[in-house]
Each structure stands twice: as C-alpha cells, then as structure tokens.
Amino acid sequence: RFVRELVALKRAAGPAPLLWAPRVALPGRLALLHALGIDLLDTTEGLLRAAEGYWVWAEGQPDLSAPGGAPTEELSRRLLHVEEEYAREEERVRRFLKGGRLRELVEARLPFEPALGEVLRYAEGEGYPFLEEHAPVVGSGIHPYGTKEAQYRPEMERFRRRFLSRYRAPPGKELLLLVPCSKTKPYSRSPSHRRILRTLSEGGRLPAIHVVSLTSPLGAVPQELERVFPAAHYDIPVTGNWDGEERIWVLNALRHLVGGHAYQGIFVHLPREEMDWV
Template sequence: MEINEFRINVSLIKRDSAARIAEIRLENSYVTPYVIDFTKENEFMKLDFGVVPDAASDIAPELYEALKARNKGIEVLTGLKAMPARRVVELITSIKKESAVKPIYAVAAATPSNLPILAYLGVDIFDNILAISRAYEGFYFTPWGELEVSSISNPPCQCEACREGLDVENVVRHNTAMLQNEAMLVRELIKREELRNYVEMKCKASPELTVMLRIADDQLKAYINAKYQKARFQRFRRSTAYFNTIESFSKPEVTYFFQRSAEVYSPKSKTVLLLPCSARKPYLTSKTHRTIRNAVGRLIRGVNEIIISSPLVVPRELELVYPAINYDTPVTGYWSEEEINFVAERLASILIKGEFETIIAHVEGGYSKAVEKALSIAGMDCIFTAEGNVLSSESLSRLRLELEKADKGAFDLYEEIFRHACLYQFGMEVGGRPRGRYPELELFDQRLRVARIDARYGCLEPDFMLAEKLLELDRYAVKIDDFDPKGTIFAPAVLEADSRIKPGDYVVFYNSTMIGVGRALMFGDEMVEATKGYAVEVRRKRRNREQ
C-alpha cells in the first residue's frame, strides 16, 4: 500500500499560534516539529514527492498541476530553498488558511537557522536532506550558520560525531544532530508559548529570514485589519512579550492590541493624563505610578489616563490586557526616530478616538518627543507638567495644579477596567461591582460573580453569568456532544465552534444539558475539523438551571 492512501492522523498536544506540538501517526507516530533522518530507512520515503517542485507553480502552472506531489492528509512542499521568502510565506499560510489540521512537510529545506521560523509559520515535519548534502559539500552546521569544515581546527561542538573527527560521515551526523536539537528546543518553546521571541532573535542571523518574518507579519496585519476570523495568531498568552528588535513591534498580538484598543476605547471624561510606562506591570502596581497617584490624591478621580511606552500605548482601562500586562522593553532613555514615529501615530489615533478636550502630559525625554509628534498628527494641544524628573516635587505640584483646573467625568476605574476588557475580548459591555486586590479583581452582580481578571494570560475569565450572555450572542461558543466533560474536551466531541476562537481564548461550551467555561487549546475551525487532540481545557461547568 502506498502511503498516500493512508489516513494520516493528527493529534494536537499544544499550540503556540500557528506552530504546534502534535502527534502525527502514519504506521508509527512522530511528535512534531519532527526531523526525518534520511540516513535511515523510514516510512516517509513512501510519500509522493511529485516530479516538479512547488516553485514551478508560478512558472508553469499547468505542468505543475499535472506533476505536483499528491498525498492525502499531508502537504508535501518541495523546492522551498529556491523560492523567494514571500512565496514561502504565502504558500504556507495559504495551506494554513484552508486547514489548521493538515500537517506540512518541508522537503530539503531545514537548517538550524530557518527551522524555528518555518515551524512558527506552521511547518510540522522537516528532514536532514540539506544536513547531508551540505556535509558532502564541506559545510558544518552551527546554531548561527554554516562553517567550512576545512576551516575548523577545533569543532565548536561536544557531540559524539565531532569528538571522533570531522570526516564527512561524522559531519552528516553532527549536522543532523544540530537540526534535531533545534527541533527539540522549538518544541520546548511552544510549550512555554515563547516561540515568537526566539524567532525574532534567530531571524537576526540572516537578512533572508528577517524578510520572511516581516512578510509574515505584514500578511497577518492585513488579516487582522480586515477582521479575517481565521487569522492564525493568539490574542492572549502567558509568556512575556519582549520588544528587543524592530520586528517585535509587529508581533501579531501587538498589531491586534492597537487595532482593538482603538476600536473599543470609550473614555468617560474629556480630560486625559499621559504618563510614562514603568518596568513593573501592571503599571498601577509600580512605584512610579503609585508615587504620582499618592501625590495627586483625589484629583485623579474622573480623569482618564493613557500610558506611553515603546512600542505600546495603553489606556489605563486596558492595562490588564495582554500584552500590556506582560511585556519587557529595553530602556535606555534614548528613543530612535522609528520608535517616536511608531508610538506617536498610535497615540494620535487613541487621542482622536477619546475626543479629549484637555490633555495633560506628565512625561519627559523621549516620551515628550513622542507626545509632541502625536499632537501635531492629531492637531491637538496639551499641557506639559513635568520638568526633568516626573517625580520631582516641582513636577508633581504643577501636575496637581493642572488636575485641579481640569474638567472631570464620573466613573470608577475598576468598573471601567472590566467594561473595557470585556469590550476588547468579547465585543460586549459588562457591568457590576468590582472586588478584590488589584490586579486580582472580580466583578459581581449582586451576589453572583460575572467574571474575574486572569492576570496570567491578560484577559477576562467569564463566570456563568457572562458565559450565558456570550452563548445568547453566539460568541466564542463551542457546541459539544451530550456528555459530561471532565478535565479536557477532545476535538471529536466538538460539533460547532465560533471561527473567531484562537488558542488561549476563554470559550463557552455547551450541550443540551450543560454549560461551561474553558480555555481554547485550538483555533475554532480546527476544533471542528480535527478528529483528535486537545480542544478545550475545562475550567467550570454546571447543569442547565431548568433541569
């Protein structure tokens, strides 16, 4: 029997955006990202590799259709190495658009440098064909790039093959081990939802990989702007977002944050105070923010606040939402032109959305430059209250003076935090009475809990009351078979799911007898399509009231 007649089984273990750890079953099972070793007999040899590479689809589309690889249940991509970065990204994302489940095998493409970004884009299976051919051509793989074997006097590696000497067979073994190490590291990072930070670092090793990441980000940005529901990214995650490279600014969750916060921002006063960010998150727990708030006391009540950072611009109401709640950015005091422009544009759109009449900026240095630029974009004026240090007594007394004069609204900050978080996450209003110690807040309606802040993921965790509303609106809902789910709901039990659902989202699951809240482990369309794997982690459930 040919392998392309086999039914290939895919069972998801863990997602990190488009990347995943999954168990793929042919005759044997393999955990992805997986590197096939072609120095040994293996069942992947039975796959159809086609007669023409996928790169030919542009040059000779008809010929390509006739001669391309045909395999059921797996996408085999050939000739990626010869394709421009844009085509590689487009090809992989077009496959992912159709199916989040179908595994992708990139033939003769992997090096230790590009394996992480290919896995990040959604490739599951790799091989050591380049590791072998490059060894025969005299090249030695390192995590950084290739070295000429002839130029190495002391191999920078402790593996068994390197200790035996650098003859060609040992270099094949070494190069293969390097690829396998990379695949294992990627697996660990997917578990920690941290692959993106690593990919940004790896891409610095070559302009071609940087181009690939930028194109992938541009494409996701277009999807996010168009509100394309199946865009393969995560809104909430538990890892810290690092902003160490310029590509960090275009992380999909950052793109989404800017778009979504501008959409939902609805401040309740005509006065806004602009403040600098703090190293500690959430900002409200930092020493700087506490000192400023203590210094102005009740004067801050009824005044909206926006926190400026590089690259985030965060209305106070959204500071518990990811990535605002969990990011780290290098602070030198110096702001590049690029940073100033990036932040200014986003600050301008938030200020316009807020329709503020009075803007007070309690900022200094690079922050002031970004504010000035934003004001000129928005055509607005502002009062600067800090001279030098924002915490000096002169600066703080000027701030008090301006806040005294300012027009104020009437709102409770914690209520606004819940209202904004719910608008951001579910597109609906929520009200109630907040309780708890910041940031571990809960929202109550009379004696019933509506939701709580999940500070680990930077989102709201709905309780039954909110879950029922979501179900009525058919948002983030997952219909499951009639059974009593325990810890995890597996994909075969899912009958319907909102295609907006991203891994990491809270969802409402239901059947004819019960309703519950859980965390999605897959994309919504993936839950419906997949025949195996973890779909939803159950958080709480109950029988329907009428029963």
C-alpha cells in the same frame, strides 16, 4: 512568493492536514519554518551540505572548518554532527513552543541567516492576517521584546490596530493625563505611578481623570487596559531614545484618543526628551 504560497496552502488545507516541506530546512531555520505553520521537515538540505564538506550549525552559517580548528573530519563525522544539530534544535523548538515563546527562538536565529529576516518581514506584511489568527491572546509572566523584530510580533501589531479601530475613552473622563510607562507591569504597581495615582486620589478628581501611559511598541495604554495581554506582559530595553516608527505609533494613538473624546484639558507628565515631540 514562498510566504504567499505557504499561506494560501495552509488556508486551503485547513488546520487538520500536516504540511510537509522537503529540503528547505537547515537547523537554524527550524524555528521560523514551524512558526509559519510547516509541520514536517527533513534533514536533506543539511546532509547535502555535509556531503559537500560543510559543518552545519543551528547558530551560524555552514562552514568548511572543523570544530575548534581541528583537521577536517571524515564524512561520517560530519553527517553525524548535522543529525545531532537537527535533533538539538528540534528539541529547543518543542521547549520554546510549549512555553509559548517560539517567537523568541525565531528572533534569536535571524542574525545567522539574513534570508530568514526577509521571510519574516514578508510574513508580517502580506501574511499578517494568517499570523495574527495564530498569535496568543492571553499570557502570563513577563516576556522579553528585546529586538527590533519583536516590536512587530502579531500580538503587538494586533494591539496597535485594535486600539485605533475599537478603543474609545470611558464616559465621564474629563481630563487626559499622559504619563510614561514603567518597567513594572502593570504600570500602576510601579512606585512612580502609585505616587501619581495617590496624589490624584487625595485631590478627589481621580474618577474624572483618564490616565494613559505612552510606550513602545504599543503606542498608548490607557489605565483600564494595562492588565490585558500584551500590555501587562512585555519587557523592552529602555534608552530614552525613540526612533521614528516608535514616535508614529505613539502619535497615531494620541490622535485617535484625543479625536474620539471631548477632554476638557490635557496634562502631560513626561520626561523632557519626550515633551519635545509628543
């Protein structure tokens, strides 16, 4: 309900008015609340927790023990501590926001309060259209997508959805070649992809071959899209193990690709563990 009401309020008010949400913020919640479009937050909840005897942290649950195991400090020390925690976290939010990396800070705070993960999942479900409107469409450099939650970032979901709804293979492509992705971005700059492309070019058939990289969390990235955002700007842990959802993303992309173009043949150049299910 929180996400539903928040999205409705933001849509009704438009981008100009500042949205204030009193007594919902703890230091570790600031990144997510700002990412959801809340502009003004206060320190009331943290101060109340401090008055109850708790030490409040951006990285961790409020607890009753003093820092370093020292005796419990007096109330004024706890109040000063929580104000400083808010200030430090707000500075982090501004820094990450300026660098276009606020989502990374959001994900870093999720393990410390499970309720944050619940709110984020609802936002990515019911609130996806709103989040997608404010998600980046261009990028620079390489950004880490190291957590499971990162796979559902709006820019990733946007790519998957638009591939299935908009993408068509270029005319003149007679053969489909499926290859693994690479850590190097764009893929064609990696040593393995360069060898493949060089061999195809020497054979004189490269213009007729459609090279498509299979990858998580995007599903499939045709060579002509490998320099667009976010395909050219993500980095994920590579284990060789694909979970069920990652396989679904790939298989959905392949069904769309093959069903929408009359390839004369399909060639698969993938690791053995991927050959078993592709």
